[in-house]
Structure formats: C-alpha cells, structure tokens
Amino acid sequence: GAVVSQHPSWVICKSGTSVKIECRSLDFQATTMFWYRQFPKQSLMLMATSNEGSKATYEQGVEKDKFLINHASLTLSTLTVTSAHPEDSSFYICSVGELSYNEQFFGPGTRLTVL
Amino acid sequence: DAKTTQPTSMDCAEGRAANLPCNHSTISGNEYVYWYRQIHSQGPQYIIHGLKNNETNEMASLIITEDRKSSTLILPHATLRDTAVYYCIVRVGIGGKLIFGQGTELSVKP
Numbered sequence: 001g002a003v004v005s006q007h008p009s010w011v012i013c014k015s016g017t018s019v020k021i022e023c024r025s026l027d028f029q030a031t032t033m034f035w036y037r038q039f040p041k042q043s044l045m046l047m048a049t050s051n052e053g054s055k056a057t058y059e060q061g062v063e064k065d066k067f068l069i070n071h072a073s074l075t076l077s078t079l080t081v082t083s084a085h086p087e088d089s090s091f092y093i094c095s096v097g098e099l100s101y102n103e104q105f106f107g108p109g110t111r112l113t114v115l
Numbered sequence: 116d117a118k119t120t121q122p123t124s125m126d127c128a129e130g131r132a133a134n135l136p137c138n139h140s141t142i143s144g145n146e147y148v149y150w151y152r153q154i155h156s157q158g159p160q161y162i163i164h165g166l167k168n169n170e171t172n173e174m175a176s177l178i179i180t181e182d183r184k185s186s187t188l189i190l191p192h193a194t195l196r197d198t199a200v201y202y203c204i205v206r207v208g209i210g211g212k213l214i215f216g217q218g219t220e221l222s223v224k225p
Contacts, residue, residue, distance in 0.1 A: 004158075034212055043202070044159065044215040093158050097211070103149075104213060106158030 002096050003027050006107040013084055014115055021079045021110045023094030029074035030096040034104065035067075038091040050077040084114045119203045124220040127197075133190040135219050137203030140184040146207050148179060150188045152199040153218075159202065162188065193223045 003026040013019050023033055033050040048069055049057040056069035068080040081088050091111050097104035120138040127133040139148065150162040163170055163177045165186070170177045176189040190197055202218040 001161075036215075043200075043217050044153075046212055046214060049212055091156070095158070095213075097213075102164060103161035104159075106160070109156070109158050111156075 001103070002030070002105040004094065004096050004105050004107040006092075006094060006110050008110060009108065010111040010113075012113045012115065015085050016083055018080055018082045019084055019112060021081075021092055021094075021112070023077045023079070023107055025075045025096045025105075028096075030077075031074060032097060033071060033077040034095045034097060035069060035077075035079050036093045036095070038093060038109075044093065047079075081112065084112070086114045088112065089114045119205055119216050121201075121203055121216065121219045123217065124222070126222050126224055127190075127193045129195060129223055129225050130192055133193040133197065133221060133223070135188040135190075135201050135203075135221065136185065137188070138185045139203070139205045142183050142205050143207070146205050148177065148183075148186050149204040149206065149213070150175070150177065151202045151204065151213070151215075152197075153202070154196075154199045159215075162201075193221075195223050195225065197221065198223045 005024045007022045031052045035047045036044040037047050038044045046059050047062045050069050050071040052071045052074055058064045066082050071077040091109050093109040095104040095106040147164050147166050149164040151159040153159045163175050165177045165179055179186045200218040200220050202215050204213050
C-alpha cells in the first residue's frame with residue numbers, strides 16, 4: 001500500500017499565527033488527497049478533498065479562507081491554518097485515495113496546539 | 116452514504132475472537148461496507164471491505180447478513196495490539212471520501 005507522511009508531527013504556535021501542515025505521498029502519485037480533523041475523544045471529521053491542480057472541495061461548515069489547501073503536485077498537499085486560535089487545536093490527518101484503490105492510506109497525523 | 120450504528124465500547128480477552136457488530140439498515144444496493152481502525156494518536160488503518168459476500172484477509176473476517184442490513188467484523192485471535200477504535204463505514208463505490216461515525220472502542224485485556 002501507499003506510504004503517507006505528514007510534517008510536522010506536532011506543532012505549538014501562538015494565537016493569530018498561521019501554521020502549514022504538509023502531506024506527502026511517498027510512493028505513488030495521488031491526484032486526490034483528503035484532510036480530516038479530530039478533536040479529543042471524537043471521531044474523524046472530513047474537512048476537504050484536495051485535488052491536484054484544482055481547487056479543493058470543502059465540506060459544509062469548513063471555512064475555506066481559514067483552512068487553505070494547496071495540492072500543487074501529485075505527491076504533496078498542504079493545509080494552512082490561518083490566524084490560528086485555541087479552538088483550532090486538534091489532530092489533523094491526511095489520506096490518499098484514488099478511485100482505483102479499495103482503501104485510503106492515512107498519514108500519521110499532526111497535532112496542533114494553539115496557545 | 117448510509118448511516119451506521121456501532122456499540123460505543125467492547126472488551127475482549129486476549130487470544131479470544133473479537134466480534135464487532137455494525138448496523139446499516141438503510142444501506143443501498145451499490146454501497147460497500149468498510150472497516151477501519153485507529154490506534155490511539157495514529158492515522159486510521161484499513162482492515163477489510165465487502166459488498167455482499169463474506170470476506171476474509173490476513174487481519175480479519177467480515178460477515179455481512181443476507182439482507183445487508185448489518186455486518187460483523189471478526190478478529191479471530193485478538194491481541195493487546197488490537198486495542199483501538201474500530202469504524203464501520205458504508206459508502207458508494209470503492210473510491211472517494213470516507214465519512215466516519217463514532218466507532219467502537221475495543222479494549223483487549225490480558
């Protein structure tokens with residue numbers, strides 16, 4: 001299966017700053033990547049679908065101007081949390097999933113803490 | 116995609132079979148049943164999926180009832196490393212986005 005990495009694995013930032021999280025597909029080219037958010041003791045919530053070379057598709061209720069997604073290449077998608085606030089503190093997870101694949105391959109996640 | 120219902124938590128003795136149920140009474144004919152698990156503070160891991168027939172792989176077995184309104188994931192010999200949250204997901208097709216429910220927190224005890 002595909003190997004997916006995320007960087008950084010954890011980050012602490014001050015309120016009001018922006019944080020960029022990278023998601024890399026290490027061993028195959030991914031036209032589609034997904035971004036999820038998970039709060040403590042809760043399930044994963046799909047935030048957006050990232051498509052290479054085009055605009056991301058955001059789920060209802062997710063602010064596209066706050067969570068900027070860029071999928072500029074077949075191996076890299078980035079999520080930027082702009083003007084982060086403490087309520088944005090969460091576990092952010094990306095995944096890679098193509099229509100020809102039976103399964104999605106998930107990254108290890110990035111834990112964001114906003115002070 | 117159809118909604119699923121799972122018990123919040125379950126315990127299982129190490130070495131015994133773990134049977135995790137999932138109800139999906141509104142499933143459509145073209146919707147697949149997927150199982151993923153998430154070990155604490157890690158990304159989810161694919162386990163198995165099926166449409167109508169029972170399926171088995173090196174990790175688990177998936178039993179789908181004839182009317183497809185429910186299914187059971189079976190871990191034949193649970194180990195402590197199987198302690199995780201198990202998610203049953205129903206969706207159309209084999210690709211595309213996954214919508215996670217609350218899942219079942221399985222605790223395997225010595």
